[in-house]
Amino acid sequence: MAIVTIVQTSLGKMRTGTFVAAALLAPVAGQAQSEAPTFETFSAPSLNFYGLPGVMDMPNADMLPDGQFALSYSLFAGQSRYNMTFQPFPWMTGTFRYNGIQDLNLFGYSTYYDRSFDLKFRLAKEGKYRPQLALGLQDFIGTGVYSGEYLVASKNFATPSLSAGRAKGNLKLSFGLGWGRLGTNGSIGKLGGTRPRFSGGTGGLVAYDSWFRGNFAPFAGVEWQADDRWTLKAEYSSDAYRTETRRSNVFDRKSQLNFGVEYKASERWRFGGYYMYGSEIGFSAQMQINPKHPALPKRVAAPVPIVPRSQWATDPAMWNQEWAASEKLRLTVRDQVKGEIAKENLVMTALDIDASATRAQLRVRNTTYRSPALALGRVARAMSRSLPASVETFGIVIESQGVGTSEFIVRRSDLEALENSPEGADGILSVATVRDVGPVSDTAMLTEELYPDFTRSIAPYTAPAYFDPNKPFRLDVGIEFKGTYLPAPGWKISGAVRHRLAGDVKNGRASNSVLPHVRTDQSRYAQYDTTLKNLYVTRQWKAGPNLYARGSFGYFESMFGGLSGELLWKPVNSRLAIGVEANYLKQRDYNQQFGFRNYDVWSGFVSAYYEAGQDYLVQLDVGRYLAGDIGATMTVTRTFDNGWELGGFFTLTDVSAADFGEGSFDKGLIVRVPLGWMLGKPSRNTNSTVIRPIQRDGGQRANTPDHLYRQVRDNHRRNIYQQRSGFWE
Amino acid sequence: MRRLTQLICALVALAVLGACGSSESTQGAFYKTELFEEIKTVVKARRAPPPQPTVLTRALLDTLDAPHLEVKIEKDDAVGFVLPQLVRRDELPGEIVTWRAADNATITLRDGVLIATRGMTGYNLIAASTLVEEGGAQGPSTSGPRRYTLRIGNEKQQSFSFACDLVSLGPKSLEIVELTYATTHLQERCASAEGEIVNDYWVDSKTGRVWQSRQWAGPSIGYLTIRQLTI
Numbered sequence: 028m029a030i031v032t033i034v035q036t037s038l039g040k041m042r043t044g045t046f047v048a049a050a051l052l053a054p055v056a057g058q059a060q061s062e063a064p065t066f067e068t069f070s071a072p073s074l075n076f077y078g079l080p081g082v083m084d085m086p087n088a089d090m091l092p093d094g095q096f097a098l099s100y101s102l103f104a105g106q107s108r109y110n111m112t113f114q115p116f117p118w119m120t121g122t123f124r125y126n127g128i129q130d131l132n133l134f135g136y137s138t139y140y141d142r143s144f145d146l147k148f149r150l151a152k153e154g155k156y157r158p159q160l161a162l163g164l165q166d167f168i169g170t171g172v173y174s175g176e177y178l179v180a181s182k183n184f185a186t187p188s189l190s191a192g193r194a195k196g197n198l199k200l201s202f203g204l205g206w207g208r209l210g211t212n213g214s215i216g217k218l219g220g221t222r223p224r225f226s227g228g229t230g231g232l233v234a235y236d237s238w239f240r241g242n243f244a245p246f247a248g249v250e251w252q253a254d255d256r257w258t259l260k261a262e263y264s265s266d267a268y269r270t271e272t273r274r275s276n277v278f279d280r281k282s283q284l285n286f287g288v289e290y291k292a293s294e295r296w297r298f299g300g301y302y303m304y305g306s307e308i309g310f311s312a313q314m315q316i317n318p319k320h321p322a323l324p325k326r327v328a329a330p331v332p333i334v335p336r337s338q339w340a341t342d343p344a345m346w347n348q349e350w351a352a353s354e355k356l357r358l359t360v361r362d363q364v365k366g367e368i369a370k371e372n373l374v375m376t377a378l379d380i381d382a383s384a385t386r387a388q389l390r391v392r393n394t395t396y397r398s399p400a401l402a403l404g405r406v407a408r409a410m411s412r413s414l415p416a417s418v419e420t421f422g423i424v425i426e427s428q429g430v431g432t433s434e435f436i437v438r439r440s441d442l443e444a445l446e447n448s449p450e451g452a453d454g455i456l457s458v459a460t461v462r463d464v465g466p467v468s469d470t471a472m473l474t475e476e477l478y479p480d481f482t483r484s485i486a487p488y489t490a491p492a493y494f495d496p497n498k499p500f501r502l503d504v505g506i507e508f509k510g511t512y513l514p515a516p517g518w519k520i521s522g523a524v525r526h527r528l529a530g531d532v533k534n535g536r537a538s539n540s541v542l543p544h545v546r547t548d549q550s551r552y553a554q555y556d557t558t559l560k561n562l563y564v565t566r567q568w569k570a571g572p573n574l575y576a577r578g579s580f581g582y583f584e585s586m587f588g589g590l591s592g593e594l595l596w597k598p599v600n601s602r603l604a605i606g607v608e609a610n611y612l613k614q615r616d617y618n619q620q621f622g623f624r625n626y627d628v629w630s631g632f633v634s635a636y637y638e639a640g641q642d643y644l645v646q647l648d649v650g651r652y653l654a655g656d657i658g659a660t661m662t663v664t665r666t667f668d669n670g671w672e673l674g675g676f677f678t679l680t681d682v683s684a685a686d687f688g689e690g691s692f693d694k695g696l697i698v699r700v701p702l703g704w705m706l707g708k709p710s711r712n713t714n715s716t717v718i719r720p721i722q723r724d725g726g727q728r729a730n731t732p733d734h735l736y737r738q739v740r741d742n743h744r745r746n747i748y749q750q751r752s753g754f755w756e
Numbered sequence: 757m758r759r760l761t762q763l764i765c766a767l768v769a770l771a772v773l774g775a776c777g778s779s780e781s782t783q784g785a786f787y788k789t790e791l792f793e794e795i796k797t798v799v800k801a802r803r804a805p806p807p808q809p810t811v812l813t814r815a816l817l818d819t820l821d822a823p824h825l826e827v828k829i830e831k832d833d834a835v836g837f838v839l840p841q842l843v844r845r846d847e848l849p850g851e852i853v854t855w856r857a858a859d860n861a862t863i864t865l866r867d868g869v870l871i872a873t874r875g876m877t878g879y880n881l882i883a884a885s886t887l888v889e890e891g892g893a894q895g896p897s898t899s900g901p902r903r904y905t906l907r908i909g910n911e912k913q914q915s916f917s918f919a920c921d922l923v924s925l926g927p928k929s930l931e932i933v934e935l936t937y938a939t940t941h942l943q944e945r946c947a948s949a950e951g952e953i954v955n956d957y958w959v960d961s962k963t964g965r966v967w968q969s970r971q972w973a974g975p976s977i978g979y980l981t982i983r984q985l986t987i
Contacts, residue, residue: 064916064950065975066879066908319910322762324976328860329875332842398911447852447864447871449885449903452913484789668911705766706794752882752905752913756874 071315076101078110078122082248082262083285087201088161088181093117103309104278105129118149142720144168158182179203194255201248211267214242260287281305318671323707333411335443340416348417351384361472367409379471388422396709399742401753427738429516430567433599434464452751461744483510492532503530522562542724545653551617558619573598584730587612591731600744606634653727656680670701678726693726695719814934824985831978849890868894868966878976893964895957906974918946
C-alpha cells in the first residue's frame with residue numbers, strides 16, 4: 028500500500044514518493060482490443076471546489092469530455108461555491124460561479140456574495156511519458172475575490188486493482204505554479220511588479236493587466252482513484268486565504284495540506300468529504316451530464332417499411348394517370364395520405380398533385396419529432412404507401428407556424444431502392460434536393476379541419492430571481508393558464524395568465540440604476556398575484572425567395588408590449604442568415620394588466636447568424652436596446668443536433684461602465700435543454716434558461732415572440748444532412 | 757426507479773432554472789404538461805405486474821400460422837417474438853425480411869444476416885452491409901469487408917468498418933424447441949481498429965436456411981440471438 032502512504036505524507040516526502048511511484052507504476056497504455064467496439068462512453072472526472080477538474084482548492088490539468096455540462100457545490104468554513112461548468116471545446120473549460128463567504132464582514136456585507144468566471148486551456152495533451160499541461164484564469168472578469176492564474180501539469184499512472192473483480196485504480200499526480208490568489212502561500216518568486224489588490228469594486232472588466240503578475244508559488248496534488256467508486260485526494264495548497272483569514276476572521280488556517288475522500292454514487296453523481304487547512308471539514312456534491320449522452324436513448328416506434336411498387340402495382344392499369352383529372356379521386360387520395368401521415372403523429376396541412384399525376388407536394392406540421400430528417404423519412408414512407416403508383420416525385424414541405432421553411436424533393440424509386448442499402452442515409456441525401464419553397468399553391472388541396480385551432484394548458488410555473496446580495500435565490504411559484512388560438516395559417520393569438528401562490532421575489536432590492544428602469548424594477552413587477560403574462564397577435568409569412576417575415580402586436584412579456592416586425596433572409600443551403608427587427612415598445616404597468624407606464628422606446632437590430640461548423644453558432648446583433656442605448660451583442664452557442672444548446676453572450680453599448688453599474692456590461696449564459704433528451708422519446712419541447720450574473724438596464728432587449736431564425740434553420744439543409752441517419756429510422 | 761428519480765430531478769431543475777424561457781413548440785403538448793404526463797406513465801408502468809415468461813413447446817408453436825423468430829437481447833436477457841412484416845428484394849443480393857414485434861420494434865435480415873434494427877431501446881442499427889450471395893445458402897458466403905452504421909446520441913451517424921473472415925466450424929446438430937436440424941456452424945470473425953466482433957450462423961445443411969444466429973447489432977444493443985421457431 029505504497030500509495031496510501033504517499034497520500035498521507037507531507038509535501039517534502041511527497042516529491043520522493045512521486046518519484047518512487049513513477050518508477051513502480053507503468054504509465055497508462057491502450058487496452059488490448061479483443062472486445063466489440065464501443066461508443067465513446069460517458070465519463071465524469073472529479074471536480075475541485077471551484078467546479079473545474081482538480082483536487083480540492085487546487086486545479087489539475089484535466090479537461091472534461093467535449094460538450095460536458097456540470098453543476099457542483101462545495102462548502103467549507105462557511106464558504107460555499109455553486110459552479111456551473113461547460114466544456115465548449117475539447118481544449119477549453121469554462122466555469123461560472125456564485126459564491127458566498129459567511130462572516131467576511133468586509134465591503135459592507137456580513138456574508139459576502141460574488142460571481143466569477145474561470146477559463147482553463149489545455150496546452151499539451153498527455154503522452155506516454157509527457158504530462159498534460161494546462162493554463163487557467165480564475166475569476167478573470169468579476170470583482171476579483173478569487174482572481175488568480177496557474178500553469179499545471181498532470182500525469183496518470185495505472186495502479187493494480189485492490190482485489191480480484193474490482194476495477195483497476197488510477198493515480199494522478201499534479202504539480203503547478205499559481206499567481207494571484209494561488210501565489211499567496213510559499214511564494215518562490217515574483218513577475219512583473221506588484222499585483223493590484225482585491226478591493227471589492229464594481230468588477231466586470233477583464234483584468235488582463237494583472238494576469239501572471241506578482242508573486243508565484245508552487246502547489247501539488249495527488250488523486251488516487253482506488254476503484255470505480257472511491258477516490259482519495261491530497262493537496263498542498265498555494266492559497267493563503269489572506270482576505271478571509273487576515274483581513275477578516277472567516278476561519279483558522281493551520282496547515283496548507285488538504286485531504287479528501289470522494290464517492291462516485293452513479294455515473295453522473297459524486298460526493299466528497301474533506302479536511303481542509305488543518306481545521307475545517309468540507310463537503311462537495313457534483314453532477315455532470317453530457318448532451319451527447321442522453322439520459323435515456325431515444326426510442327421511436329419502428330417505421331412501416333416501404334413496399335416497392337414493383338410488388339403491388341403489377342397491373343399496368345394501376346399506373347394510369349387519369350385519376351388526377353377527377354376532383355373526387357384527388358380528394359380520396361388526399362384523405363388517404365392524410366390518414367397515413369396522422370399515423371406518424373404528424374399533421375398534413377396541404378397536398379398538391381400536378382395534372383400529370385406524377386408529382387406531389389405535401390405540406391406538413393411537425394408536432395412530434397425534433398429531428399427534421401426523421402420527420403421527412405416518416406412522411407416519405409407514408410406517401411409511398413398511400414399515393415397511387417403514377418406519382419414519382421415527392422416534395423415535402425415542413426411548416427413552422429403555417430409557413431413553409433424548405434422543400435425536400437426525393438424520387439419515389441430512390442426511396443424504394445435505398446431503404447435497405449448499407450449506405451442508405453448518405454445515399455438518400457445525395458439524390459434528394461432541399462430547396463426554398465413559396466406559399467401554398469392555388470391548386471393544393473388543404474386539410475380543412477385545421478383552422479381555427481385552439482390549444483390550452485394549465486401548468487405550474489416558477490419564476491426565480493438570482494443573486495440579490497441579501498438573498499441570493501428567490502422564487503415565485505404559481506399556476507399558469509395558457510391558450511393559443513390559430514385562426515388561419517400563419518396567424519396566431521396567444522396569451523398566458525399567471526396566478527402566484529407563494530414567493531418572495533417581491534422582497535427583492537429596489538433598483539439603484541441611473542438608466543431608465545427597463546429591467547431592474549423586477550421586485551415592483553412582483554407585487555401582484557394575478558398577472559397577464561402576455562397576450563399578442565402574431566403573423567408569419569414568406570415575403571419572397573429565401574425571405575421570411577413576422578409582424579407582432581400586443582403584450583409581449585411582463586414588462587413590455589407594443590409592435591414588432593422582423594425580416595429574415597436565409598437560403599436553405601447557406602451558413603449565413605441576416606435578420607432585421609424593428610420594435611416600438613412601451614413599458615407595461617407594474618400590475619401587468621392592460622395599462623402602460625410613461626416610457627416608450629424604438630428598439631431595433633440588424634442580426635447576422637453564422638453556422639461556424641462543428642456545431643458552433645455565432646450571432647451578432649447591432650442596434651438600439653431598451654434603455655435607448657446603442658451597441659452590439661455577440662452570442663456564441665454550441666448547438667447539439669438533439670436540441671441542446673449551451674452558449675454565452677455579452678453586450679457592449681454606449682452606456683459607460685459607471686452608468687451601467689455593477690458588472691460594467693451585460694453578459695450571461697444560455698442553456699437550452701430538450702425534453703426528448705430526458706424522456707427518451709420524441710418531443711419538440713425545449714426549456715431555455717438565460718442566467719445573468721447581474722441584471723441591469725443596459726444592453727437589454729424585449730422578449731418579442733416567435734423569432735424566425737431557429738424556426739427556419741431547423742428544417743434547412745445543414746440540419747437535415749447532419750441528422751441524415753434519422754431519415755430511415 | 758432510476759427513471760422516476762431522473763424525471764423528478766428534471767422537474768426540480770426546471771423549478772430552479774425555470775421560467776426564464778418556455779417551450780418553443782406552440783403546437784402539441786407544452787413542456788411541463790408533457791413532463792407530468794411522462795411521470796404518470798412511469799408510475800403506472802411500475803404498478804403493473806411483471807410479464808410472465810413464455811414457456812415454448814412445439815405443440816404451442818404448431819398452433820401458429822405465421823413464421824416466427826425468437827430474438828434474445830443478450831445484454832438485457834430479454835426475449836421477444838417477431839413476425840414477418842415485409843419480404844422484398846432490392847438491387848443487392850439476398851432476400852430482405854423485416855420482422856416486427858408487438859411492441860413496434862423491428863429487425864431486418866438479408867438472407868439471414870442482420871442489416872437493421874428499429875424501435876429497440878438503445879442506438880439502433882440503421883444499416884449494415886453483408887457478404888451474402890445470390891442463389892446459394894443463406895448467411896454469409898465469403899470473407900470481406902462489412903460496415904455497420906448507427907444513429908447515436910447527438911443524432912449524428914457513426915459507422916464501424918470491419919474486415920471479416922468467414923470460418924466454417926463444421927457440422928452441428930442444432931435443437932430448437934424439440935426439433936433437431938442438421939446445420940453447418942459458420943463463424944464470421946470481424947476485426948477493426950476499434951475492436952472485434954464475432955457473428956455465428958447455423959445454416960441448414962440441405963436447404964441453406966439460417967435456423968439460428970448470434971449477431972452484433974452495434975455497441976448499444978449488443979448481441980442478438982435469433983432462432984427460427986416456425987416457418
